[in-house]
Amino acid sequence: MTVLNYNCHERTKDPSMPAMSKYEPVIGFEVHVELCTATKIFCSCPTTFGSPPNTQVCPVCLGMPGVLPVLNRRAVEFALRTAMALNCNIPERCNFDRKNYYYPDLPKNYQISQNYACIGTGGWLDIETPAGTKRVRMNNVHLEEDAGKLIHPEDPGADYSLVDLNRAGTPLIEIVSEPDMSSAEDALAYMNTLKNLLEYLEVSDCKMQEGRLRFELNISVREAGTERLGTKVEVKNLNSMKTVLKCIEHETWRQTRLLEEGGRVMQETRLWDEAAGATRAMRSKEVANDYRYFPDPDLVEIHVTPEWRDAVRAHLPELQEAKRRRFIEEYGLPEYDARILTNSKPVASYYEAAVAAHPNPKALSNWMMTEVLRELNAREVEPADFALKPAGLAAIVRMIDEGRISGKIAKDVFAKAVESGRDPAEIVQAEGLVQVTDAGEVEKWVDEAIAENPDMVEKIRAGNTKTVQALVGQVMKKSRGKANPKIVNELIAAKLC
Amino acid sequence: MIDLCAKPIHELRDLLRRREVSSVELTRAFLTRIATVEPAIQAFVSVTGDLALEQAAAADAARSAGEDLPPLAGVPVAIKDNMCTNGVLTTCSSRILANFVPPYDATVVTRLRGQRAVFCGKTNMDEFAMGSSTENSGIKKTFNPWDPARVPGGSSGGSAAAVAAGMAAGALGSDTGGSIRQPASFCGVVGLKPTYGLVSRYGLVAFASSLDQIGPISRDVEDAALLLNAIAGHDPRDSTSAHFDPPDYTSFLQRGVRGLRIGLPKEFSGEGTDPEVQAAVAAAVRKLEELGAVTVEVELPHSPYAVATYYLCATAEASSNLARYDGVHYGFRAPADNVIEMYSRTRSQGFGEEVKRRIMLGTYALSAGYYDAFYLKSLRVRTLIRRDFDAAFEKCDVIAGPTAPTPAFRIGEKTSDPLAMYLSDIFTISVNLAGICAISVPCGFTEDNLPVGLQLIAPSFGEDRLIAAAHAYEQATEWHRRRPPV
Ligand SMILES: [Zn+2]
Numbered sequence: 001m002t003v004l005n006y007n008c009h010e011r012t013k014d015p016s017m018p019a020m021s022k023y024e025p026v027i028g029f030e031v032h033v034e035l036c037t038a039t040k041i042f043c044s045c046p047t048t049f050g051s052p053p054n055t056q057v058c059p060v061c062l063g064m065p066g067v068l069p070v071l072n073r074r075a076v077e078f079a080l081r082t083a084m085a086l087n088c089n090i091p092e093r094c095n096f097d098r099k100n101y102y103y104p105d106l107p108k109n110y111q112i113s114q115n116y117a118c119i120g121t122g123g124w125l126d127i128e129t130p131a132g133t134k135r136v137r138m139n140n141v142h143l144e145e146d147a148g149k150l151i152h153p154e155d156p157g158a159d160y161s162l163v164d165l166n167r168a169g170t171p172l173i174e175i176v177s178e179p180d181m182s183s184a185e186d187a188l189a190y191m192n193t194l195k196n197l198l199e200y201l202e203v204s205d206c207k208m209q210e211g212r213l214r215f216e217l218n219i220s221v222r223e224a225g226t227e228r229l230g231t232k233v234e235v236k237n238l239n240s241m242k243t244v245l246k247c248i249e250h251e252t253w254r255q256t257r258l259l260e261e262g263g264r265v266m267q268e269t270r271l272w273d274e275a276a277g278a279t280r281a282m283r284s285k286e287v288a289n290d291y292r293y294f295p296d297p298d299l300v301e302i303h304v305t306p307e308w309r310d311a312v313r314a315h316l317p318e319l320q321e322a323k324r325r326r327f328i329e330e331y332g333l334p335e336y337d338a339r340i341l342t343n344s345k346p347v348a349s350y351y352e353a354a355v356a357a358h359p360n361p362k363a364l365s366n367w368m369m370t371e372v373l374r375e376l377n378a379r380e381v382e383p384a385d386f387a388l389k390p391a392g393l394a395a396i397v398r399m400i401d402e403g404r405i406s407g408k409i410a411k412d413v414f415a416k417a418v419e420s421g422r423d424p425a426e427i428v429q430a431e432g433l434v435q436v437t438d439a440g441e442v443e444k445w446v447d448e449a450i451a452e453n454p455d456m457v458e459k460i461r462a463g464n465t466k467t468v469q470a471l472v473g474q475v476m477k478k479s480r481g482k483a484n485p486k487i488v489n490e491l492i493a494a495k496l497c
Numbered sequence: 498m499i500d501l502c503a504k505p506i507h508e509l510r511d512l513l514r515r516r517e518v519s520s521v522e523l524t525r526a527f528l529t530r531i532a533t534v535e536p537a538i539q540a541f542v543s544v545t546g547d548l549a550l551e552q553a554a555a556a557d558a559a560r561s562a563g564e565d566l567p568p569l570a571g572v573p574v575a576i577k578d579n580m581c582t583n584g585v586l587t588t589c590s591s592r593i594l595a596n597f598v599p600p601y602d603a604t605v606v607t608r609l610r611g612q613r614a615v616f617c618g619k620t621n622m623d624e625f626a627m628g629s630s631t632e633n634s635g636i637k638k639t640f641n642p643w644d645p646a647r648v649p650g651g652s653s654g655g656s657a658a659a660v661a662a663g664m665a666a667g668a669l670g671s672d673t674g675g676s677i678r679q680p681a682s683f684c685g686v687v688g689l690k691p692t693y694g695l696v697s698r699y700g701l702v703a704f705a706s707s708l709d710q711i712g713p714i715s716r717d718v719e720d721a722a723l724l725l726n727a728i729a730g731h732d733p734r735d736s737t738s739a740h741f742d743p744p745d746y747t748s749f750l751q752r753g754v755r756g757l758r759i760g761l762p763k764e765f766s767g768e769g770t771d772p773e774v775q776a777a778v779a780a781a782v783r784k785l786e787e788l789g790a791v792t793v794e795v796e797l798p799h800s801p802y803a804v805a806t807y808y809l810c811a812t813a814e815a816s817s818n819l820a821r822y823d824g825v826h827y828g829f830r831a832p833a834d835n836v837i838e839m840y841s842r843t844r845s846q847g848f849g850e851e852v853k854r855r856i857m858l859g860t861y862a863l864s865a866g867y868y869d870a871f872y873l874k875s876l877r878v879r880t881l882i883r884r885d886f887d888a889a890f891e892k893c894d895v896i897a898g899p900t901a902p903t904p905a906f907r908i909g910e911k912t913s914d915p916l917a918m919y920l921s922d923i924f925t926i927s928v929n930l931a932g933i934c935a936i937s938v939p940c941g942f943t944e945d946n947l948p949v950g951l952q953l954i955a956p957s958f959g960e961d962r963l964i965a966a967a968h969a970y971e972q973a974t975e976w977h978r979r980r981p982p983v
Contacts, residue, residue, distance in 0.1 A: 065594065
């Protein structure tokens, strides 16, 4: 969530960075998205994250001799959804190709991917940038299988690595854009817009920290205002959006310096080195020069019939615009609220779950836009991982609505619940925070406050209505926030006005 | 007991059903035969005696319990060592898989288990099915039961030799360019290459995925039909498996050949074919005519390009299929200081010469800059070859010709000349390229007492025609009754 607030300008003002007036970056993305299908793309192993190594494997995803892949139709549908939402052409026939390269996390030493006939071609995504709406063209969307992971032992002297193939065979889509972005702001808008769209499409949970959404960059520089593309460099190993932005700055600077010093940019793949804050060229052995793509003879053509395509389109999940409109119509929210709440699918889902538990849409919206979003940003957590669940937020608002707690107490309960993960109703109960509405009990606090603050009493009697609120504050303080403010006001009015 | 081992499956089935012999007795007879003959033939990579007796006892128990058992129940069969058998060594006759025990069964193996067949062993082959003589085995050489100085053919040489020598009642082979039919021809047994997609490839260690097909090797045509019945049919684990409901292939045995149009391609009678082979095949065609078939001339104009085409697309697929043997996950691993060296040493030491030759050829055919000229062109020629057959089958029902241009050649005769070895498959390869089906059935002997095979080719899913014609011919001749001297 913090990334949404990341300010590109702040970094580019860094005095150690050279002025970028002459050259501008030209940026394109290859985005890998792990699909949230229940099972892998070519076998029926589960795709759960975080299981003990090599427990979600079978002969097929282990690449045993003699095994054959059988395509998961659901993965194709998720890819179709994405291609449709990105306005791609969807050919009626596409197929899988083998991408041949050696790596120990790739059990067959080839990856089943799409090269010659992808599931979606062309298309675009509109992004909102500081300079207005910008259209980023798509090259293609294709479907493929993920590789496993290498685990390097912590002992630096170890002469081995371990392989975990739980992830091998998880369905991936790769979204390849054209190099239509020319600043870190553009790139950030693209990444956020795409992530948001993928979340709305319900094809991936997009958790970057789990590697479910991975950005690879291609970047070149050219003199600002010119059309000709420079030599591009591809950068891998970018683990967060922040890293991508840092990398864009670094590469722009590196390539600009190279050109200004009369050098030449090499077409190559570079790795981001987080510790160094810089990219480095991959060792020649890390680079596969020729993937020798050819159609995978173990799989048959995917035939996307018009009927299938229409069915997928008809069952697309509710996207951002539709949800925003519905929030306005169904919940009676102001346009502003609806826009903020639907800016992120997980936030919208959180909100909807809360409304389902306590149908006070506007009050819940206020809580979302102030307290909840602030805490999510401050804590850098996704709504799904937030300690206070939607039902808890709903309970807080319900207790206010039922007059059980005051708004002030509610804020304290919220803070405690967010901190501890405890149930708000239980906090109110355990800490005796239920509002006191018994007039007799409240009157005691009011009388005490009147006795202790003769100067205030004098001012009120003299007609200073502002001082009424100060005195109410004193009463609330005495009651540790539990006194019903309405009753307090009534009693003060009766006694002093 | 030797008699039992010489009998076809359908006779053994009847003996078992009439309780004239038990499966355990039968299995013991075969294991004894293996103990006697195997030292001279070397058909097996593994003999699975314990497993066989266990399966035989289970089959007997089921029969005693009154179960109605399928035809293969209790019958000892051999399985080529490129089909995965759960818990049983599966080497592909390669050093790189010399210690590989699969954790799963190939679909054909599952189906044979379902039939309660008895597994007497895993048969020797050219390494990864690459070869035509079984001399490319990384484990051992197999000798032809008719003449131990000669090869049994390949790559399913072990399966063909085992059936010919009475060490198994029937066997499974795999055929990528002729690897069932050519060894069947060399060993005087029946070999059937089914239509691509009729038999599941799941669990068949891939050589060339678009060409590989499992099929039966048997003493006679009726057995081929029984074995095919057991293994044919759609498999959801194989995406290339056809959605085709196979008929009972034994129901075509008596159909005869009256009115059958036999196509004779002039490209199959050219020079380079041994005169004795030509004579035997010509006589077989006359016999079919006597039985009521009619012959027509057909053309397969692109067949001269079949071998070249095959060695592009088969090797291209193989180069990728065999990439997984790298020492990382299973099989042989050569010690090394880093992963690149490990790959390189494992593959250098683990693969034999022919496998390495084909991997290099295929890697080259797929390389940037050559892909269009080699791989794509081979696909286009494949289409032309398929169209040749389509056109020919408008004029005829089956195509007849020799299975191989020569009878079994001498061990070592062609090992130094890969091209000469490749030409051994000149008549069989185009069938795989077209994805259609063919059978090799014994049709005579040379003066040296070496068997000759007649190849009958039919369109996709035309196994019924092959079985009808081959059976009619076989029953009108005595060739299949001859036994090798071993
Ligand atoms: Zn699996």
